[in-house]
Each structure stands twice: as C-alpha cells, then as structure tokens.
Amino acid sequence: MTSPIETLDAESLLADIRDAGPLPGEKRHEWLSRALREAIKMNVLPETAMLPTEAQLVKQFGLSRQTVRKALEELARERLIVRIAGKGTFLAPSGETGRQFSSxxxxxxxxxxxxxxxxxxxxxxxxxxxxxxxxxxxxxxxxxxxxxxxxxxxxxxxxxxxxxxxxxxxxxxxxxxxxxxxxxxxxxxxxxxxxxxxxxxxxxxxxxxxxxxxxxxxxxxxxxxxxxxxxxxxxxxxxxxxxxxxxxxxxxxxxxxxxxxxxx
Structure with missing residues (x-):
C-alpha cells in the first residue's frame, strides 16, 4: 500500500508556505494549491506518491474541507494529480495526457x-x-x-x-x-x-x-x-x-x- 507523503523536504516546503500565509489578494484555496503545486514542481514529492487526505490538509492548513477540495480540483484540472474514489489523491504519472486509456x-x-x-x-x-x-x-x-x-x-x-x-x-x-x-x-x-x-x-x-x-x-x-x-x-x-x-x-x-x- 502506498503511504502518504512523508519526505522531510516536502513537509518542510509545505510548512514554510503554510507559516508564511496567503499572498496579498490570494484566496485560501489558491494558497493551498500553490503550496502543493510548488512541492510537485520542485520534485520533492516522489512520482505517483499519495498526497495527504482532505482531512489531513484541513488540519495542517486550518482550512475548511470545501476549500481543500477546491484546491485539489484546481490541481486535477492542471493534470498534476489524480483523484481515485476510495483510494486517495495521487501525483499524476509524468507525461500522462490525452483521451486514450490502456485499461x-x-x-x-x-x-x-x-x-x-x-x-x-x-x-x-x-x-x-x-x-x-x-x-x-x-x-x-x-x-x-x-x-x-x-x-x-x-x-x-x-x-x-x-x-x-x-x-x-x-x-x-x-x-x-x-x-x-x-x-x-x-x-x-x-x-x-x-x-x-x-x-x-x-x-x-x-x-x-x-x-x-x-x-x-x-x-x-x-x-x-x-x-x-x-x-x-x-x-x-x-x-x-x-x-x-x-x-x-x-x-x-x-x-x-x-x-x-x-x-x-
């Protein structure tokens, strides 16, 4: 079973962005999506890793579940993550785009x-x-x-x-x-x-x-x-x-x- 992200670099990066708070004019869901996006794009998260659950992100960032969900949906639209019912939220495999599916x-x-x-x-x-x-x-x-x-x-x-x-x-x-x-x-x-x-x-x-x-x-x-x-x-x-x-x-x-x- 894949474990939630536990790498020190990823945790430190998310903690730094969380502690700094939202940027001027930045909405709270944009703040969270920026934190996760930075962690993904800086390659501090292992490919296809499972992200923290909505409940964990709610607790870590002090946000509502609706706000966390909106941030994750934003990353899904950018094809950075994959959300699978009953399993969790994962990083999307690199280069995975288009409408053709192998299974x-x-x-x-x-x-x-x-x-x-x-x-x-x-x-x-x-x-x-x-x-x-x-x-x-x-x-x-x-x-x-x-x-x-x-x-x-x-x-x-x-x-x-x-x-x-x-x-x-x-x-x-x-x-x-x-x-x-x-x-x-x-x-x-x-x-x-x-x-x-x-x-x-x-x-x-x-x-x-x-x-x-x-x-x-x-x-x-x-x-x-x-x-x-x-x-x-x-x-x-x-x-x-x-x-x-x-x-x-x-x-x-x-x-x-x-x-x-x-x-x-």
Missing part, C-alpha cells in the same frame, strides 16, 4: 483529464431494473446522469442509481442540483466521504453494447452505435450496494495495449 481502470479513474457535467439532477423515480440490481424492497431509486467531457468534447455518458436513503445523503451537494454544472468529483467520491466506513469494495463488468437512447442523444451519436459499457457496483463495509454506475464510452476513447515477450 478499464485507467478509463474510469482518469479524473485529472476529464470533468463530469450534470445532465439530469439527483431525483427519485421508479426504475425496475436498477432497483432489482440494488436489491431494494421497492422500485424507487435515487438517480442522476452525467456527460463526461475532455478538451475534445463529450466521450462518455454515465447514470448512477442509489437506494433512496443513500440519495438522501447527497441532497445538499451542489454538483447534483443544476444541469450543466461541471465537477471533477464522482458520486462515488462523495459517497466515500459521507457513508460511515466509506466504500469498502466494488465490482465491475465490461461489455460491448449499443448506445442507449439517452447516451446517444447526449453524445450526439446514433442510437445503438457500438460503445463500451462499464457497470460498477459499489458496496459499503456491510456489503450492501450503495451505488450502481452504468457508463457508455465512445470506442475511440478507449484502447487496449499489451506487450508480449518470449521467455528464454
């Missing part, structure tokens, strides 16, 4: 070079198939839908489904209220912070599938056009499913590469 894991966790634009806000509705997969006693679910965007445009359409009581935990989340709102956080990341014990496990299935009518409309493609469908089920520490995520990826956004070598 499903990379495809789903590349928060640093894409953003989520809300299409359908969080709401409750009857959804027989999703309620069945969530193993709910009724057909009511909480759900929301997103387009995933890169610099080249929309390349994925995602719908998330949750038990109603889990959806209640997200009623105050601004990213889930207004259509068109763009964020670098996933619903799974938010749930990981709000569910006692966080997200404990996940199951993934990958299939070739035709675009659904909703996905086709939001990706400006033809209904039934071939896509890569990735379904993710997230579970809490009691192995109760807390979120079902279904994503349709355009095929040109995904490539699978491997290297083979004969053993001597």
């Amino acid at each position: 499903a894991r990379d495809l789903l966790s590349s928060v640093h070079d894409s953003r989520y634009e809300l299409v359908i806000p969080l709401h409750k509705r009857i959804e027989l198939a999703a309620a069945g997969r969530l193993r709910l006693p009724t057909d009511d679910v909480a759900c929301a839908s997103f387009r995933r965007l890169s610099d080249q445009g929309a390349f994925c359409y995602t719908s998330v489904f949750m038990p109603p009581h889990i959806g209640e935990l997200l009623q105050d989340v601004s990213e889930l209220k207004e259509p068109g709102f763009a964020s670098y956080r996933t619903v799974a990341e938010i749930l990981d912070e709000r569910i006692p014990g966080g997200i404990a496990s996940a199951e993934q299935s990958i299939t070739a599938s035709g675009l659904s009518p909703e996905a086709a409309m939001n990706l400006q493609r033809e209904e039934g056009e071939t896509s890569l469908r990735i379904d993710l089920a997230y579970y809490d520490d009691q192995h109760a499913m807390v979120e079902l995520q279904s994503s349709y990826f355009l095929p040109e956004s995904y490539s699978y590469r491997s290297h083979w070598q004969r053993l001597s």
Whole structure:
C-alpha cells in the first residue's frame, strides 16, 4: 500500500508556505494549491506518491474541507494529480495526457483529464431494473446522469442509481442540483466521504453494447452505435450496494495495449 507523503523536504516546503500565509489578494484555496503545486514542481514529492487526505490538509492548513477540495480540483484540472474514489489523491504519472486509456481502470479513474457535467439532477423515480440490481424492497431509486467531457468534447455518458436513503445523503451537494454544472468529483467520491466506513469494495463488468437512447442523444451519436459499457457496483463495509454506475464510452476513447515477450 502506498503511504502518504512523508519526505522531510516536502513537509518542510509545505510548512514554510503554510507559516508564511496567503499572498496579498490570494484566496485560501489558491494558497493551498500553490503550496502543493510548488512541492510537485520542485520534485520533492516522489512520482505517483499519495498526497495527504482532505482531512489531513484541513488540519495542517486550518482550512475548511470545501476549500481543500477546491484546491485539489484546481490541481486535477492542471493534470498534476489524480483523484481515485476510495483510494486517495495521487501525483499524476509524468507525461500522462490525452483521451486514450490502456485499461478499464485507467478509463474510469482518469479524473485529472476529464470533468463530469450534470445532465439530469439527483431525483427519485421508479426504475425496475436498477432497483432489482440494488436489491431494494421497492422500485424507487435515487438517480442522476452525467456527460463526461475532455478538451475534445463529450466521450462518455454515465447514470448512477442509489437506494433512496443513500440519495438522501447527497441532497445538499451542489454538483447534483443544476444541469450543466461541471465537477471533477464522482458520486462515488462523495459517497466515500459521507457513508460511515466509506466504500469498502466494488465490482465491475465490461461489455460491448449499443448506445442507449439517452447516451446517444447526449453524445450526439446514433442510437445503438457500438460503445463500451462499464457497470460498477459499489458496496459499503456491510456489503450492501450503495451505488450502481452504468457508463457508455465512445470506442475511440478507449484502447487496449499489451506487450508480449518470449521467455528464454
């Protein structure tokens, strides 16, 4: 398991910037992002290291969680860090850019070079198939839908489904209220912070599938056009499913590469 950054040089640099306080006219989230950016660009942090958690940065800099999150989202937009739900925040591997992904894991966790634009806000509705997969006693679910965007445009359409009581935990989340709102956080990341014990496990299935009518409309493609469908089920520490995520990826956004070598 990767440990949080503990190098003396990094700690000293962050402490110096923290003790000096914000620059004149500098907002508090800009102060934190500057501190982390300097540590990254001065190469005092090992590549692909795990950064301190939001809670650790809140305590270290005396900031609110919302301010810390805003600073991290700024670094994610600059492609300096990668935020992976349930795992933490990591330095982005050097030279990692673009929309091509070598594996499903990379495809789903590349928060640093894409953003989520809300299409359908969080709401409750009857959804027989999703309620069945969530193993709910009724057909009511909480759900929301997103387009995933890169610099080249929309390349994925995602719908998330949750038990109603889990959806209640997200009623105050601004990213889930207004259509068109763009964020670098996933619903799974938010749930990981709000569910006692966080997200404990996940199951993934990958299939070739035709675009659904909703996905086709939001990706400006033809209904039934071939896509890569990735379904993710997230579970809490009691192995109760807390979120079902279904994503349709355009095929040109995904490539699978491997290297083979004969053993001597």
